[in-house]
Amino acid sequence: MIKMIKHDFSLKSLNTFGLDVKADRYFSFTNIDELKDFIQDPKIDLNEILILGGGSNILFSKNYSGLVLHPNIDFIKKIEENDIEIFIEVGSGVNWDTFVKYCVKNRYYGTENMSLIPGNVGATAVQNAGAYGTEAKDLIIYVKAFDLYENKEIILHNSDCKFEYRNSIFKTDSYKNRVLITSIVYKLSKISKYQAKINSYKGNGFKKQYFFWKEFIHHLSRSVNIKSVGKKSILDYRFLKNLLEDSGLLSLDLKRRIVIKTRTSKLPDIEKLGNVGSFFKNPIITIEKSEKLKRDYPNVILFPYVEGYMKVSAAWLIDQCGLSGERIGDAATLKHLPLTIVNYGKATSNDILNLADKVEKGVLSKFDIILEKEVVIV
Ligand SMILES: Cc1cc2nc3c(=O)[nH]c(=O)nc-3n(C[C@H](O)[C@H](O)[C@H](O)COP(=O)(O)OP(=O)(O)OC[C@H]3O[C@@H](n4cnc5c(N)ncnc54)[C@H](O)[C@@H]3O)c2cc1C
Structure with missing residues (x-):
């Protein structure tokens, strides 16, 4: 059966900002042959194609005047x-x-x-x-x-x-x-990192048992880090990181449940409050710049990156500029997670872009750091 192209197609349910935008033309396909057949059509202008997945990292600045291709390849x-x-x-x-x-x-x-x-x-x-x-x-x-x-x-x-x-x-x-x-x-x-480490140990019998318990106690002591359990997400993150990466003591299912609980306690539910997660990336800065920041702002939040560079928390930068909870129309940065911009209901793409612009300018003028958008603007 030849699949039909759809015209004037609503993308409201295909962008997690929940913006009421339309695609001039839309084509969804379930396998590569359908795509190949479709693309043969000489009337298709390849320059006007947008590939759309779940729309959770896209901001439509207006109706899309070209052709949206939506892969629905499901196996x-x-x-x-x-x-x-x-x-x-x-x-x-x-x-x-x-x-x-x-x-x-x-x-x-x-x-x-x-x-x-x-x-x-x-x-x-x-x-x-x-x-x-x-x-x-x-x-x-x-x-x-x-x-x-x-x-x-x-x-x-x-x-x-x-x-x-x-x-x-x-x-x-x-x-x-x-x-x-x-x-x-x-x-x-098919085995945990921890099990792989134990397996890789060459000793046998008593030696292997000794190695197992030594590893066990080491990981247990690192995992139970009560001081790190706090309300701030960064502390949750470190605690979670200890648990997830180092301990190897949690079942896969429990790890998943901890991640889900942590995420749902921080991030707004896309069904209720439109957003794309992190609107901005954490900027990458040189070690020298990170050291200067640390001297000027001892509470700055930095993450290791590659040699010679660090990532600085975009949320921290925005917060320092007094822009947490900043609102333009129905678009706002979240108070507790300001690198997330949410749509309180009737935000337009202009509201969102103007707010992003304000945040970028604020961070640039205070820190001389460019905030790069993580979201794809179309
Ligand atoms: C609440 C929330 C939390 C989030 N948390 C995280 C997080 O923790 N970590 C993280 O990394 N991201 C996070 N995101 C962002 C987003 O979910 C991810 O980037 C995700 O991978 C985007 O998938 P998508 O299918 O929605 O892509 P889309 O938004 O549809 O597309 C993103 C880009 O990929 C291109 N694209 C999509 N599919 C294809 C394809 N098949 N072939 C070629 N190009 C394609 C699009 O053209 C576009 O440029 C979050 C978003 C939300 C809303």
């Missing part, structure tokens, strides 16, 4: 496995958290820290999505895609994807809206 397939690891191919239209749930249920380790990130599998590679110390790049083996311009299927291995913090080759001009991700192959572990 989860085991490719290969042994006692220790498994390779799974997942269609780009699968909801990301559905895949995490599948992994946790089957006791495949890797995705659990990224529980409840909204959106679909395809964009995890575009954004190099991540949470609580895990990023998509840590799990992706290769990405299958369709080059709309060359009209051919391609494969990009992990190193081809040029993953960085919330960035990848798919965001560059030569790939953006030209190369459509159709599926992703992830490698997951």
Whole structure:
């Protein structure tokens, strides 16, 4: 059956800001053959295509006057496995958290820290999505895609994807809206990091037992860090990080539940309050700049990045500028999490963009630091 293009199509349920925008034309497909057939049509202008996943990282500045392609490729397939690891191919239209749930249920380790990130599998590679110390790049083996311009299927291995913090080759001009991700192959572990460490220990019998208990006590002492349990998200994060990454003592299901509880206590529910999670990225600054910041503001929140660079908390910067809870129309930065901009109901894209502009200017003038948007503006 030939699928039809839809005209004047509402994207309200396909953007988590909940903006009432329309696409001039919209086409959704469930497999690569449908896409190939569709793209043969000589009337299609490839320059006006927008690829849309779950719309949880997109801000529509107005109605979209071109063609929206919405991959609805929905499958989860085991490719290969042994006692220790498994390779799974997942269609780009699968909801990301559905895949995490599948992994946790089957006791495949890797995705659990990224529980409840909204959106679909395809964009995890575009954004190099991540949470609580895990990023998509840590799990992706290769990405299958369709080059709309060359009209051919391609494969990009992990190193081809040029993953960085919330960035990848798919965001560059030569790939953006030209190369459509159709599926992703992830490698997951069938044993915990902790178990892998124990297994890798070469000793036998008593020595192995001794090693096991030494590791156990070490991780237990690091996990139970009462001082770190506080109301501030950064403290929750560190506590969670200890628990999730170091202890290895939690079941996968419990890890997922802790992540979900932490996230839902911080982030607004997209069903009730439109948002795209972090509107801004945490800026990357040089070590020298971070040291100066630390001298001037001893309470500055910094995260290690690559050698010579640190990330500074965008939320902290915005808060220091007195812009937490700032509101323009129905768009506002959250008081307790100011790098998230929410739609209190009737916000227009202009309200959101004007507010973002105000925040960016505030941070630039006080700290001489450029805030880069994490959200994709269309
Ligand atoms: C409440 C909330 C919490 C969030 N928390 C996090 C978090 O913890 N960590 C995090 O990293 N992100 C987070 N996000 C942001 C967002 O969920 C992720 O970036 C997610 O991966 C985006 O997926 P999506 O399918 O919605 O992408 P979309 O918003 O639809 O698209 C994002 C970009 O990817 C492109 N794209 C989408 N699908 C494809 C495809 N198949 N092929 C090629 N290009 C494609 C689009 O053109 C666009 O440029 C959060 C968002 C919300 C609303």
